[in-house]
Amino acid sequence: xxxxxxxxxxxxxxxxxxxxxxxxxxxxxxxxxxxxxxxxxxxxxxxxxxxxxxxxxxxxxxxxxxxxxxxxxxxxxxxxxxxxxxxxxxxxxxxxxxxxxxxxxxxxxxxxxxxxxxxxxxxxxxxxxxxxxxxxxxxxxxxxxxxxxxxxxxxxxxxxxxxxxxxxxxxxxxxxxxxxxxxxxxxxxxxxxxxxxxxxxxxxxxxxxxxxxxxxxxxxxxxxxxxxxxxxxxxxxxxxxxxxxxxxxxxxxxxxxxxxxxxxxxxxxxxxxxxxxxxxxxxxxxxxxxxxxxxxxxxxxxxxxxxxxxxxxxxxxxxxxxxxxxxxxxxxxxxxxxxxxxxxxxxxxxxxxxxxxxxxxxxxxxxxxxxxxxxxxxxxxxxxxxxxxxxxxxxxxxxxxxxxxxxxxxxxx
Numbered sequence: 001x002x003x004x005x006x007x008x009x010x011x012x013x014x015x016x017x018x019x020x021x022x023x024x025x026x027x028x029x030x031x032x033x034x035x036x037x038x039x040x041x042x043x044x045x046x047x048x049x050x051x052x053x054x055x056x057x058x059x060x061x062x063x064x065x066x067x068x069x070x071x072x073x074x075x076x077x078x079x080x081x082x083x084x085x086x087x088x089x090x091x092x093x094x095x096x097x098x099x100x101x102x103x104x105x106x107x108x109x110x111x112x113x114x115x116x117x118x119x120x121x122x123x124x125x126x127x128x129x130x131x132x133x134x135x136x137x138x139x140x141x142x143x144x145x146x147x148x149x150x151x152x153x154x155x156x157x158x159x160x161x162x163x164x165x166x167x168x169x170x171x172x173x174x175x176x177x178x179x180x181x182x183x184x185x186x187x188x189x190x191x192x193x194x195x196x197x198x199x200x201x202x203x204x205x206x207x208x209x210x211x212x213x214x215x216x217x218x219x220x221x222x223x224x225x226x227x228x229x230x231x232x233x234x235x236x237x238x239x240x241x242x243x244x245x246x247x248x249x250x251x252x253x254x255x256x257x258x259x260x261x262x263x264x265x266x267x268x269x270x271x272x273x274x275x276x277x278x279x280x281x282x283x284x285x286x287x288x289x290x291x292x293x294x295x296x297x298x299x300x301x302x303x304x305x306x307x308x309x310x311x312x313x314x315x316x317x318x319x320x321x322x323x324x325x326x327x328x329x330x331x332x333x334x335x336x337x338x339x340x341x342x343x344x345x346x347x348x349x350x351x352x353x354x355x356x357x358x359x360x361x362x363x364x365x366x367x368x369x370x371x372x373x374x375x376x377x378x379x380x381x382x383x384x385x386x387x388x389x390x391x392x393x394x395x396x397x398x399x400x401x402x403x404x405x406x407x408x409x410x411x412x413x
Contacts, residue, residue, distance in 0.1 A: 004028045004044050008037035025131060070108050070135045072171070076164040078108070079140075083157035093119050096128075111135055124148055139284065139301050146292035156291050163287045167280070170367060174276055177374040181381045188389050195396060197232045200225035207403050214403050221399040260309040264337065268380075272373045277311050278342055279366035286359035295322060310337065328355075 001021045006028065008016050016037070022028035025044070078099065085095035096119060100112035111132050118128040126145040129136040140160060147156030204222045207214055214222070228235065249255035264274050284305055288298035296319060303315035314335040321331040329347035332338045342362055349358030 002044055006032065006043075008032055029127075029131065070105065070111075072164055072168045074105060074108055075136075075140070076161055076168060078103075078112075079157050079161040079164065083154050083161060086154040086157065092125055108135075125153070137305070139288065139305060142293050142297060142301060143288065143291040150292050159287055159291060163283060166283055166363070166367065170276060170279060170370060173370055173374050174272070177272070177377055180378065181385060184385050184389075188385070188392070192392055192396075193228070193232070196221075196225045197228040200396070200400070201229050203400055215399075215406060217395075217399040218402050221396065257309040257313065260311075264308070264310060268377065272370065272377065273308075274337070274339075275366045275369045275373060277306065277308050278338065279363050279370060281306060281311065281315070282342070282359040282366070283363035286356045286363060289356045289359070314338075 001023065003019050003021045004025065005019050006017070020028060020031070022031060081099055081102075082095055085098065086092070090098070093116060096112055096116040100109055100116055103109040103112055115125075115128040115132070118131060119125060124145075126141050126148055129141050129144060133141070143156050143160055144153070147153040150156075200221060204225065207218070207222070250259040264270055264277070266273075281302060284302045285298055288301060289295065293301075299315055299319045299322065303312045303319070306312045306315060314332070314337055317335075318328060318331045322328065327347065327350055329343050329350060332346065333340075333343045345358045345362055346355065349355035
């Protein structure tokens with residue numbers, strides 16, 4: 001009988017993880033639901049000799065974007081089309097059948113067909129989604145479940161689509177801001193390295209044939225070039241290994257928190273990262289609360305979708321404060337991370353009973369701030385990169401032509 005690794009929450013909201021044998025995924029889900037567990041994720045796994053899971057890693061990570069081979073844009077289209085079909089009065093089973101036939105992506109099509117079969121056999125929509133927790137995030141599932149309980153599924157699906165659309169737009173803005181300077185920097189490094197390691201040594205042999213004393217800039221350039229020409233392979237290996245080890249370190253529990261804390265304070269990029277984090281926090285929490293998800297369950301999901309270990313820790317501490325009956329604004333202010341304006345708007349929202357509305361306004365404001373910051377960053381980085389390239393390439397060209405100019409002047413003299 002196959003074994004499955006599972007992540008669930010009990011009635012008290014405590015995270016539980018374990019390995020259990022079952023006929024299949026559906027059988028395990030039935031066993032978990034019989035114990036009143038909320039299923040976060042289920043994965044089939046192999047057993048080692050000890051009977052423990054051979055899969056490595058920490059607890060569950062709740063996804064909002066690309067997951068399980070299905071892109072965020074696919075989820076936007078799915079939720080928007082499903083909302084339209086439900087609003088038109090088409091039964092859920094038929095709606096899933098229609099979308100399954102129309103879906104372009106083969107993997108997503110198969111998932112929708114399995115969901116159609118599950119709903120047809122009596123499962124709820126959220127239960128069918130739960131069977132594919134790698135594709136549908138806990139945020140999505142919680143919202144749909146709240147929509148089913150309140151009888152507002154169409155409204156909730158519209159809200160999910162709006163949330164994913166905003167998240168997708170924000171991701172694309174940040175990606176666009178980072179892609180250009182990164183690509184140009186890599187290209188500049190590659191061109192410079194290639195010239196130093198393979199082109200300049202050819203000039204060095206020409207200069208040796210002239211027999212003249214080389215100017216100091218040219219001699220330094222040739223010395224660097226000779227070193228790279230001999231040792232380029234291990235230099236690249238050291239650089240590649242360094243990047244690999246650094247990425248492993250910042251992905252580990254030991255390195256993630258200090259690195260994520262640093263990224264919020266780093267020059268130039270830090271303010272943008274913070275604005276993105278605040279927008280994501282506010283929009284996710286607002287969307288969940290509007291959908292009828294409890295504040296503690298909403299904060300749990302928000303912490304897992306924050307994408308930043310420092311923000312996640314603040315929200316985890318905030319959950320403890322909320323359990324003690326404290327406000328949301330107080331712990332956020334004590335964290336020293338969230339801007340004063342955000343804290344004050346949340347405090348006003350709590351006092352007036354319009355927290356969801358205030359969170360939406362915060363998210364919209366910081367989305368526009370990210371727009372402005374990204375445009376400003378691009379405008380700032382472009383001339384800096386061009387200037388840097390000009391200095392590096394220009395310096396190499398000048399160093400190469402100095403001996404020729406010196407020799408020409410000597411001949412004229």
